[in-house]
Amino acid sequence: MTPSIQKGKGILILLLTTLLLASCQKQFAVSRSDYKQYNIDQQTGEDSSMVKYYLPYKQKMQAEMSRVVGQTEQALTKPGNPETLLGNFFADFMLAEGLSREPSVQFALATKGGLRTTWPKGDITVSRVFELMPFENEIVVLKLNGENVQELADFVAKKNGQPVSGMRMKIRNGKAIDIEIAGQPLDKSKSYVLVTYDYLADGGDELDFLKKGVERRDIGRKVRDALMDYINELTRQGKKINAQLDGRITIVNE
Template sequence: MARLTKMGIPLILVVWSIMACSRYFTPTKPQYTQYGISGEIPADSAYIKYYSPYQQQLEAEMNRVVGYTDVDLTKPSDAPETLLGNFFADALLAEGRKHYPNAEFSFGTKGGLRTELQQGNITVGLLFELMPFENELVVLELPGQSVQQLAQFIASTGGQPVAGIRMKTKDGKPVDIEIAGKPIDLSRTYTLVTYDYLANGGDNSRGLEKPSKRIDLGKKVREALIDYVSQQTKEGKNINTQLDGRITRNQ
Protein backbone atom coordinates (compact mmCIF):
# COMPACT_ATOMS: atom_id res chain seq x y z
CA MET A 1 0.00 0.00 0.00
CA ALA A 2 1.40 3.49 -0.88
CA ARG A 3 2.51 5.57 2.06
CA LEU A 4 0.21 8.55 2.66
CA THR A 5 1.15 12.10 3.63
CA LYS A 6 -0.78 13.93 6.31
CA MET A 7 -3.17 15.24 3.65
CA GLY A 8 -3.85 11.79 2.37
CA ILE A 9 -1.92 12.19 -0.92
CA PRO A 10 0.38 9.33 -1.86
CA LEU A 11 3.99 10.46 -1.31
CA ILE A 12 5.14 8.78 -4.47
CA LEU A 13 2.60 10.81 -6.45
CA VAL A 14 3.92 14.09 -4.98
CA VAL A 15 7.51 13.24 -5.88
CA TRP A 16 6.53 12.20 -9.40
CA SER A 17 4.59 15.44 -9.91
CA ILE A 18 7.60 17.58 -8.90
CA MET A 19 9.88 15.68 -11.24
CA ALA A 20 7.38 15.95 -14.05
CA CYS A 21 7.31 19.76 -13.70
CA SER A 22 11.11 20.08 -14.05
CA ARG A 23 12.07 20.44 -17.72
CA TYR A 24 15.57 20.69 -19.15
CA PHE A 25 16.28 22.14 -22.55
CA THR A 26 19.50 21.45 -24.42
CA PRO A 27 20.34 23.26 -27.68
CA THR A 28 20.80 20.81 -30.49
CA LYS A 29 22.05 23.19 -33.18
CA PRO A 30 23.22 26.79 -32.64
CA GLN A 31 21.63 29.23 -35.05
CA TYR A 32 22.11 32.97 -35.45
CA THR A 33 21.53 35.65 -38.00
CA GLN A 34 23.92 38.57 -38.49
CA TYR A 35 22.41 41.92 -39.40
CA GLY A 36 24.63 44.56 -40.93
CA ILE A 37 23.99 48.24 -40.24
CA SER A 38 24.31 50.36 -43.36
CA GLY A 39 22.53 52.91 -45.46
CA GLU A 40 20.52 50.13 -47.05
CA ILE A 41 18.39 49.76 -43.93
CA PRO A 42 15.24 51.87 -44.41
CA ALA A 43 14.71 54.69 -41.92
CA ASP A 44 12.08 54.21 -39.26
CA SER A 45 9.94 57.33 -39.60
CA ALA A 46 8.30 56.83 -36.21
CA TYR A 47 11.66 56.65 -34.47
CA ILE A 48 13.00 59.67 -36.36
CA LYS A 49 9.92 61.66 -35.37
CA TYR A 50 10.55 60.69 -31.74
CA TYR A 51 14.18 61.79 -31.50
CA SER A 52 14.19 64.72 -33.98
CA PRO A 53 13.26 67.42 -31.42
CA TYR A 54 16.11 66.29 -29.16
CA GLN A 55 18.53 66.15 -32.08
CA GLN A 56 17.62 69.67 -33.15
CA GLN A 57 18.06 70.96 -29.62
CA LEU A 58 21.43 69.22 -29.29
CA GLU A 59 22.69 70.48 -32.65
CA ALA A 60 21.62 74.03 -31.80
CA GLU A 61 23.63 73.90 -28.57
CA MET A 62 26.69 72.28 -30.20
CA ASN A 63 26.69 74.93 -32.96
CA ARG A 64 26.38 77.80 -30.49
CA VAL A 65 29.33 80.18 -30.92
CA VAL A 66 30.98 81.17 -27.65
CA GLY A 67 34.08 82.90 -28.93
CA TYR A 68 36.62 83.48 -31.67
CA THR A 69 40.28 82.59 -31.99
CA ASP A 70 42.58 84.85 -33.99
CA VAL A 71 45.16 82.09 -34.41
CA ASP A 72 45.24 78.37 -35.09
CA LEU A 73 45.55 76.64 -31.73
CA THR A 74 47.83 73.73 -32.59
CA LYS A 75 49.85 71.17 -30.64
CA PRO A 76 52.91 69.92 -32.56
CA SER A 77 54.04 66.71 -30.87
CA ASP A 78 57.73 67.65 -30.87
CA ALA A 79 57.32 71.15 -29.36
CA PRO A 80 57.84 71.70 -25.61
CA GLU A 81 55.30 74.54 -25.67
CA THR A 82 52.24 74.76 -27.93
CA LEU A 83 49.53 77.30 -28.61
CA LEU A 84 46.77 74.81 -27.80
CA GLY A 85 48.52 73.77 -24.60
CA ASN A 86 48.95 77.38 -23.48
CA PHE A 87 45.30 78.16 -24.20
CA PHE A 88 44.17 75.10 -22.28
CA ALA A 89 46.42 75.69 -19.25
CA ASP A 90 45.52 79.40 -19.14
CA ALA A 91 41.84 78.44 -19.07
CA LEU A 92 42.41 75.91 -16.28
CA LEU A 93 44.23 78.45 -14.13
CA ALA A 94 41.72 81.25 -14.74
CA GLU A 95 38.71 79.08 -13.98
CA GLY A 96 40.40 77.44 -11.01
CA ARG A 97 41.10 80.82 -9.48
CA LYS A 98 37.39 81.62 -9.53
CA HIS A 99 36.97 78.92 -6.89
CA TYR A 100 40.42 79.07 -5.30
CA PRO A 101 41.93 82.55 -5.79
CA ASN A 102 45.34 81.55 -4.40
CA ALA A 103 46.00 79.00 -7.14
CA GLU A 104 49.49 79.59 -8.55
CA PHE A 105 49.90 77.33 -11.58
CA SER A 106 48.13 74.75 -13.72
CA PHE A 107 49.05 71.54 -15.46
CA GLY A 108 47.54 69.30 -18.13
CA THR A 109 48.82 66.83 -20.70
CA LYS A 110 49.00 66.94 -24.47
CA GLY A 111 47.35 63.54 -24.75
CA GLY A 112 44.20 64.83 -23.07
CA LEU A 113 43.62 67.40 -25.82
CA ARG A 114 41.86 65.52 -28.58
CA THR A 115 41.68 68.06 -31.38
CA GLU A 116 43.11 71.38 -32.50
CA LEU A 117 41.16 74.60 -32.94
CA GLN A 118 41.43 76.43 -36.23
CA GLN A 119 41.28 80.21 -36.58
CA GLY A 120 37.67 81.32 -36.49
CA ASN A 121 34.57 80.72 -34.42
CA ILE A 122 34.80 78.56 -31.33
CA THR A 123 31.61 76.59 -30.78
CA VAL A 124 30.44 74.50 -27.86
CA GLY A 125 30.80 71.45 -30.08
CA LEU A 126 34.46 72.19 -30.80
CA LEU A 127 35.20 72.43 -27.09
CA PHE A 128 33.41 69.11 -26.57
CA GLU A 129 35.70 67.61 -29.21
CA LEU A 130 38.74 69.15 -27.55
CA MET A 131 37.85 67.69 -24.13
CA PRO A 132 35.32 64.87 -24.63
CA PHE A 133 35.94 63.33 -21.21
CA GLU A 134 34.05 63.80 -17.96
CA ASN A 135 37.15 65.08 -16.13
CA GLU A 136 36.62 67.64 -13.36
CA LEU A 137 38.77 70.43 -11.96
CA VAL A 138 40.88 69.66 -8.92
CA VAL A 139 43.04 71.93 -6.76
CA LEU A 140 46.08 70.34 -5.13
CA GLU A 141 48.36 71.81 -2.50
CA LEU A 142 51.76 70.30 -3.26
CA PRO A 143 55.02 70.34 -1.28
CA GLY A 144 57.96 71.83 -3.17
CA GLN A 145 59.53 68.40 -3.59
CA SER A 146 56.36 67.17 -5.33
CA VAL A 147 56.42 70.17 -7.66
CA GLN A 148 60.02 69.29 -8.49
CA GLN A 149 58.89 65.75 -9.39
CA LEU A 150 56.11 67.16 -11.54
CA ALA A 151 58.62 69.41 -13.33
CA GLN A 152 60.79 66.36 -13.94
CA PHE A 153 57.82 64.56 -15.51
CA ILE A 154 57.08 67.57 -17.72
CA ALA A 155 60.70 67.82 -18.86
CA SER A 156 61.14 64.08 -19.45
CA THR A 157 58.03 63.93 -21.62
CA GLY A 158 59.10 66.80 -23.84
CA GLY A 159 56.88 69.48 -22.31
CA GLN A 160 53.22 69.59 -21.28
CA PRO A 161 50.50 72.29 -21.08
CA VAL A 162 51.25 74.57 -18.10
CA ALA A 163 50.49 78.09 -16.90
CA GLY A 164 52.00 80.03 -14.01
CA ILE A 165 55.17 77.94 -14.11
CA ARG A 166 58.21 78.41 -16.33
CA MET A 167 61.19 76.17 -16.86
CA LYS A 168 63.97 75.21 -19.19
CA THR A 169 64.74 71.61 -20.02
CA LYS A 170 68.14 70.07 -20.66
CA ASP A 171 68.74 66.40 -21.41
CA GLY A 172 65.21 65.62 -20.25
CA LYS A 173 65.63 67.39 -16.91
CA PRO A 174 64.10 70.65 -15.65
CA VAL A 175 66.30 73.64 -14.87
CA ASP A 176 65.59 77.23 -13.81
CA ILE A 177 62.08 76.42 -12.55
CA GLU A 178 60.00 79.47 -11.64
CA ILE A 179 56.50 79.63 -10.20
CA ALA A 180 54.61 82.93 -10.19
CA GLY A 181 57.83 84.62 -11.32
CA LYS A 182 59.99 83.31 -8.47
CA PRO A 183 62.50 80.42 -8.33
CA ILE A 184 61.03 77.25 -6.88
CA ASP A 185 61.42 76.90 -3.11
CA LEU A 186 61.44 73.24 -2.08
CA SER A 187 60.46 74.16 1.46
CA ARG A 188 57.24 75.80 0.30
CA THR A 189 53.78 74.45 -0.53
CA TYR A 190 52.32 75.41 -3.91
CA THR A 191 48.74 75.38 -5.19
CA LEU A 192 48.07 73.64 -8.51
CA VAL A 193 44.96 73.52 -10.71
CA THR A 194 44.61 70.31 -12.70
CA TYR A 195 41.88 67.67 -13.19
CA ASP A 196 40.93 64.46 -11.45
CA TYR A 197 42.24 62.10 -14.12
CA LEU A 198 45.77 63.39 -13.63
CA ALA A 199 45.40 63.81 -9.87
CA ASN A 200 44.47 60.12 -9.75
CA GLY A 201 47.65 59.11 -11.59
CA GLY A 202 46.45 59.21 -15.21
CA ASP A 203 48.94 59.57 -18.08
CA ASN A 204 51.65 58.26 -15.72
CA SER A 205 51.99 61.73 -14.24
CA ARG A 206 54.37 62.21 -11.32
CA GLY A 207 54.39 64.47 -8.29
CA LEU A 208 50.62 64.53 -7.71
CA GLU A 209 50.37 61.37 -5.59
CA LYS A 210 50.74 62.89 -2.12
CA PRO A 211 49.23 66.38 -1.98
CA SER A 212 49.04 68.18 1.34
CA LYS A 213 45.43 68.94 0.44
CA ARG A 214 43.02 68.09 -2.36
CA ILE A 215 39.89 70.03 -3.29
CA ASP A 216 37.53 68.65 -5.93
CA LEU A 217 35.76 71.64 -7.44
CA GLY A 218 32.88 69.65 -8.97
CA LYS A 219 33.17 71.41 -12.32
CA LYS A 220 33.92 69.64 -15.55
CA VAL A 221 36.98 70.77 -17.50
CA ARG A 222 34.80 71.11 -20.60
CA GLU A 223 32.48 73.49 -18.75
CA ALA A 224 35.49 75.47 -17.57
CA LEU A 225 36.68 75.88 -21.16
CA ILE A 226 33.25 77.06 -22.30
CA ASP A 227 33.06 79.55 -19.42
CA TYR A 228 36.58 80.81 -20.07
CA VAL A 229 36.00 81.47 -23.77
CA SER A 230 32.57 82.99 -23.07
CA GLN A 231 34.08 85.34 -20.50
CA GLN A 232 36.73 86.51 -22.96
CA THR A 233 33.96 87.24 -25.45
CA LYS A 234 31.96 89.21 -22.87
CA GLU A 235 35.04 91.33 -22.25
CA GLY A 236 35.35 92.03 -25.97
CA LYS A 237 38.41 89.82 -26.41
CA ASN A 238 39.22 87.13 -28.92
CA ILE A 239 41.47 84.20 -28.08
CA ASN A 240 44.92 85.30 -29.18
CA THR A 241 47.23 82.86 -27.41
CA GLN A 242 50.96 83.27 -28.02
CA LEU A 243 54.07 81.25 -27.29
CA ASP A 244 55.78 83.02 -24.38
CA GLY A 245 58.67 80.75 -23.47
CA ARG A 246 57.06 79.08 -20.46
CA ILE A 247 58.86 75.87 -21.44
CA THR A 248 62.05 76.02 -23.53
CA ARG A 249 64.83 73.59 -24.41
CA ASN A 250 68.45 74.35 -23.63
CA GLN A 251 70.68 73.17 -26.47
Protein backbone atom coordinates (compact mmCIF):
# COMPACT_ATOMS: atom_id res chain seq x y z
CA MET A 1 0.00 0.00 0.00
CA THR A 2 1.40 3.38 -1.04
CA PRO A 3 1.91 6.20 1.48
CA SER A 4 -0.71 8.31 -0.29
CA ILE A 5 -3.35 5.59 0.07
CA GLN A 6 -2.43 5.09 3.74
CA LYS A 7 -2.70 8.83 4.30
CA GLY A 8 -6.09 8.90 2.60
CA LYS A 9 -7.41 6.05 4.76
CA GLY A 10 -6.14 7.77 7.88
CA ILE A 11 -7.95 10.98 6.96
CA LEU A 12 -11.16 9.02 6.26
CA ILE A 13 -10.99 7.23 9.63
CA LEU A 14 -10.36 10.55 11.42
CA LEU A 15 -13.32 12.14 9.62
CA LEU A 16 -15.67 9.25 10.48
CA THR A 17 -14.55 9.31 14.14
CA THR A 18 -15.16 13.08 14.31
CA LEU A 19 -18.64 12.69 12.82
CA LEU A 20 -19.46 9.85 15.23
CA LEU A 21 -18.38 11.86 18.27
CA ALA A 22 -20.30 14.87 17.04
CA SER A 23 -23.46 12.80 16.62
CA CYS A 24 -23.12 11.35 20.13
CA GLN A 25 -22.88 14.83 21.61
CA LYS A 26 -25.86 16.20 19.70
CA GLN A 27 -28.55 17.55 22.03
CA PHE A 28 -32.23 17.05 21.33
CA ALA A 29 -35.08 19.17 22.68
CA VAL A 30 -38.82 18.46 22.86
CA SER A 31 -40.53 20.63 20.28
CA ARG A 32 -44.09 19.65 21.16
CA SER A 33 -45.91 17.59 23.80
CA ASP A 34 -49.47 16.39 23.25
CA TYR A 35 -51.66 15.05 26.08
CA LYS A 36 -54.96 13.22 25.85
CA GLN A 37 -56.88 11.71 28.74
CA TYR A 38 -58.77 8.44 28.34
CA ASN A 39 -61.48 7.95 30.95
CA ILE A 40 -62.25 4.47 32.26
CA ASP A 41 -65.71 4.37 33.81
CA GLN A 42 -69.03 2.53 33.57
CA GLN A 43 -69.43 3.73 29.99
CA THR A 44 -66.20 2.06 28.91
CA GLY A 45 -66.89 -1.08 26.92
CA GLU A 46 -65.29 -4.41 27.74
CA ASP A 47 -62.48 -5.76 25.66
CA SER A 48 -63.93 -9.18 24.90
CA SER A 49 -60.55 -10.67 23.99
CA MET A 50 -59.05 -9.53 27.28
CA VAL A 51 -62.03 -10.83 29.28
CA LYS A 52 -61.77 -14.18 27.51
CA TYR A 53 -58.07 -14.32 28.41
CA TYR A 54 -58.34 -13.67 32.14
CA LEU A 55 -61.76 -15.24 32.85
CA PRO A 56 -60.44 -18.78 33.60
CA TYR A 57 -57.93 -17.33 36.09
CA LYS A 58 -60.63 -15.18 37.69
CA GLN A 59 -62.97 -18.13 38.08
CA LYS A 60 -60.22 -20.26 39.61
CA MET A 61 -59.28 -17.49 42.05
CA GLN A 62 -62.90 -16.89 43.07
CA ALA A 63 -63.40 -20.59 43.66
CA GLU A 64 -60.33 -20.73 45.90
CA MET A 65 -61.22 -17.58 47.84
CA SER A 66 -64.75 -18.89 48.42
CA ARG A 67 -63.49 -22.21 49.80
CA VAL A 68 -64.63 -22.82 53.38
CA VAL A 69 -61.74 -23.68 55.71
CA GLY A 70 -63.50 -23.61 59.07
CA GLN A 71 -66.43 -22.45 61.14
CA THR A 72 -66.88 -20.19 64.13
CA GLU A 73 -69.20 -20.97 67.03
CA GLN A 74 -69.93 -17.28 67.53
CA ALA A 75 -69.11 -13.99 65.86
CA LEU A 76 -65.53 -12.95 66.55
CA THR A 77 -65.83 -9.23 67.06
CA LYS A 78 -63.17 -6.59 67.49
CA PRO A 79 -64.89 -3.67 69.25
CA GLY A 80 -64.54 -3.60 73.00
CA ASN A 81 -61.99 -2.98 75.74
CA PRO A 82 -59.74 -4.19 77.16
CA GLU A 83 -60.27 -7.61 75.51
CA THR A 84 -62.01 -8.65 72.30
CA LEU A 85 -63.11 -12.06 71.11
CA LEU A 86 -61.20 -11.71 67.86
CA GLY A 87 -58.10 -10.40 69.62
CA ASN A 88 -58.05 -13.27 72.12
CA PHE A 89 -58.51 -15.87 69.39
CA PHE A 90 -55.75 -14.37 67.25
CA ALA A 91 -53.29 -13.98 70.13
CA ASP A 92 -53.96 -17.57 71.26
CA PHE A 93 -53.27 -18.75 67.71
CA MET A 94 -50.01 -16.77 67.67
CA LEU A 95 -48.91 -18.32 70.96
CA ALA A 96 -49.71 -21.84 69.72
CA GLU A 97 -47.81 -21.21 66.49
CA GLY A 98 -44.86 -19.73 68.39
CA LEU A 99 -44.67 -22.73 70.72
CA SER A 100 -44.72 -25.11 67.76
CA ARG A 101 -41.66 -23.32 66.36
CA GLU A 102 -39.84 -22.38 69.55
CA PRO A 103 -40.75 -24.20 72.79
CA SER A 104 -39.28 -21.40 74.93
CA VAL A 105 -41.99 -18.93 73.81
CA GLN A 106 -43.99 -17.66 76.80
CA PHE A 107 -46.41 -15.04 75.48
CA ALA A 108 -47.77 -13.45 72.31
CA LEU A 109 -48.64 -9.93 71.18
CA ALA A 110 -50.67 -8.53 68.28
CA THR A 111 -52.48 -5.19 67.89
CA LYS A 112 -56.12 -4.37 67.31
CA GLY A 113 -55.25 -2.23 64.32
CA GLY A 114 -53.41 -5.10 62.68
CA LEU A 115 -56.60 -7.19 62.54
CA ARG A 116 -58.41 -5.63 59.61
CA THR A 117 -61.89 -7.15 59.88
CA THR A 118 -64.19 -9.23 62.07
CA TRP A 119 -65.59 -12.72 61.50
CA PRO A 120 -69.30 -13.54 61.59
CA LYS A 121 -70.70 -16.70 63.10
CA GLY A 122 -70.58 -19.59 60.66
CA ASP A 123 -68.39 -20.41 57.69
CA ILE A 124 -64.91 -18.93 57.41
CA THR A 125 -63.60 -18.80 53.86
CA VAL A 126 -60.11 -18.27 52.49
CA SER A 127 -61.10 -14.71 51.57
CA ARG A 128 -62.01 -13.93 55.19
CA VAL A 129 -58.56 -15.05 56.32
CA PHE A 130 -57.00 -12.73 53.73
CA GLU A 131 -59.28 -9.88 54.82
CA LEU A 132 -58.23 -10.35 58.45
CA MET A 133 -54.51 -10.43 57.68
CA PRO A 134 -53.98 -8.87 54.21
CA PHE A 135 -50.33 -8.00 54.79
CA GLU A 136 -47.26 -10.13 54.20
CA ASN A 137 -46.30 -10.09 57.88
CA GLU A 138 -44.00 -12.86 59.10
CA ILE A 139 -43.70 -14.46 62.52
CA VAL A 140 -40.86 -13.29 64.76
CA VAL A 141 -39.63 -14.58 68.13
CA LEU A 142 -38.03 -12.02 70.44
CA LYS A 143 -36.16 -12.43 73.70
CA LEU A 144 -36.85 -9.40 75.91
CA ASN A 145 -35.45 -8.33 79.24
CA GLY A 146 -37.78 -7.58 82.11
CA GLU A 147 -37.71 -3.82 81.51
CA ASN A 148 -38.79 -4.36 77.88
CA VAL A 149 -41.70 -6.50 79.06
CA GLN A 150 -42.74 -3.73 81.48
CA GLU A 151 -42.66 -1.27 78.55
CA LEU A 152 -44.78 -3.66 76.51
CA ALA A 153 -47.33 -3.98 79.31
CA ASP A 154 -47.45 -0.19 79.72
CA PHE A 155 -48.05 0.10 75.96
CA VAL A 156 -50.98 -2.34 76.26
CA ALA A 157 -52.32 -0.30 79.18
CA LYS A 158 -51.97 3.01 77.31
CA LYS A 159 -53.96 1.54 74.42
CA ASN A 160 -56.64 0.29 76.85
CA GLY A 161 -55.88 -3.29 75.90
CA GLN A 162 -54.30 -5.14 72.99
CA PRO A 163 -54.47 -8.79 71.85
CA VAL A 164 -52.16 -10.82 74.13
CA SER A 165 -51.85 -14.45 75.15
CA GLY A 166 -49.77 -15.99 77.92
CA MET A 167 -49.87 -12.61 79.64
CA ARG A 168 -52.24 -11.35 82.33
CA MET A 169 -52.32 -7.85 83.73
CA LYS A 170 -54.44 -5.12 85.19
CA ILE A 171 -54.73 -1.51 84.10
CA ARG A 172 -54.98 1.22 86.68
CA ASN A 173 -54.95 4.88 85.65
CA GLY A 174 -53.47 3.95 82.26
CA LYS A 175 -50.60 1.97 83.80
CA ALA A 176 -49.93 -1.77 83.86
CA ILE A 177 -49.90 -3.51 87.26
CA ASP A 178 -49.92 -7.11 88.52
CA ILE A 179 -48.26 -8.36 85.33
CA GLU A 180 -47.92 -12.12 84.89
CA ILE A 181 -46.06 -13.94 82.12
CA ALA A 182 -46.77 -17.66 81.62
CA GLY A 183 -48.53 -17.73 84.98
CA GLN A 184 -45.69 -16.14 86.97
CA PRO A 185 -45.33 -12.55 88.25
CA LEU A 186 -43.07 -10.41 86.09
CA ASP A 187 -39.48 -10.41 87.35
CA LYS A 188 -37.57 -7.51 85.81
CA SER A 189 -34.28 -9.29 86.41
CA LYS A 190 -35.26 -12.12 84.04
CA SER A 191 -35.61 -12.49 80.28
CA TYR A 192 -38.80 -13.52 78.50
CA VAL A 193 -39.61 -14.88 75.03
CA LEU A 194 -42.31 -13.21 72.95
CA VAL A 195 -43.84 -14.26 69.64
CA THR A 196 -45.21 -11.51 67.41
CA TYR A 197 -44.83 -10.46 63.78
CA ASP A 198 -42.20 -8.45 61.96
CA TYR A 199 -44.13 -5.18 61.64
CA LEU A 200 -44.34 -4.89 65.42
CA ALA A 201 -40.85 -6.30 66.01
CA ASP A 202 -39.53 -3.58 63.68
CA GLY A 203 -41.09 -0.89 65.87
CA GLY A 204 -44.45 -0.38 64.17
CA ASP A 205 -47.49 0.89 66.10
CA GLU A 206 -45.32 2.83 68.58
CA LEU A 207 -43.38 -0.29 69.63
CA ASP A 208 -39.87 1.06 69.09
CA PHE A 209 -38.66 -0.56 72.30
CA LEU A 210 -39.12 -4.01 70.75
CA LYS A 211 -36.13 -3.24 68.53
CA LYS A 212 -34.04 -3.28 71.72
CA GLY A 213 -34.75 -6.96 72.32
CA VAL A 214 -31.94 -9.19 73.56
CA GLU A 215 -32.33 -11.61 70.65
CA ARG A 216 -34.45 -11.91 67.52
CA ARG A 217 -35.32 -14.93 65.41
CA ASP A 218 -37.24 -14.56 62.16
CA ILE A 219 -39.23 -17.77 61.64
CA GLY A 220 -39.59 -17.24 57.90
CA ARG A 221 -43.31 -18.02 57.86
CA LYS A 222 -46.16 -15.69 56.99
CA VAL A 223 -48.73 -15.13 59.72
CA ARG A 224 -51.57 -15.64 57.23
CA ASP A 225 -50.23 -19.01 56.06
CA ALA A 226 -49.81 -20.17 59.65
CA LEU A 227 -53.35 -19.02 60.50
CA MET A 228 -54.76 -20.90 57.51
CA ASP A 229 -53.00 -24.10 58.64
CA TYR A 230 -54.19 -23.57 62.22
CA ILE A 231 -57.82 -23.32 61.10
CA ASN A 232 -57.46 -26.29 58.76
CA GLU A 233 -56.13 -28.38 61.63
CA LEU A 234 -59.06 -27.41 63.87
CA THR A 235 -61.43 -28.41 61.08
CA ARG A 236 -59.61 -31.70 60.56
CA GLN A 237 -60.12 -32.44 64.28
CA GLY A 238 -63.83 -31.65 63.95
CA LYS A 239 -63.51 -28.45 66.01
CA LYS A 240 -64.97 -25.01 65.42
CA ILE A 241 -63.18 -21.71 66.00
CA ASN A 242 -64.02 -20.38 69.44
CA ALA A 243 -62.91 -17.63 71.79
CA GLN A 244 -63.88 -16.16 75.13
CA LEU A 245 -63.17 -13.14 77.27
CA ASP A 246 -61.27 -14.64 80.18
CA GLY A 247 -59.99 -11.66 82.16
CA ARG A 248 -56.43 -11.73 80.87
CA ILE A 249 -56.61 -7.93 80.91
CA THR A 250 -58.80 -6.13 83.41
CA ILE A 251 -59.31 -2.47 84.30
CA VAL A 252 -59.40 -1.62 88.00
CA ASN A 253 -60.67 1.63 89.43
CA GLU A 254 -59.03 2.19 92.79
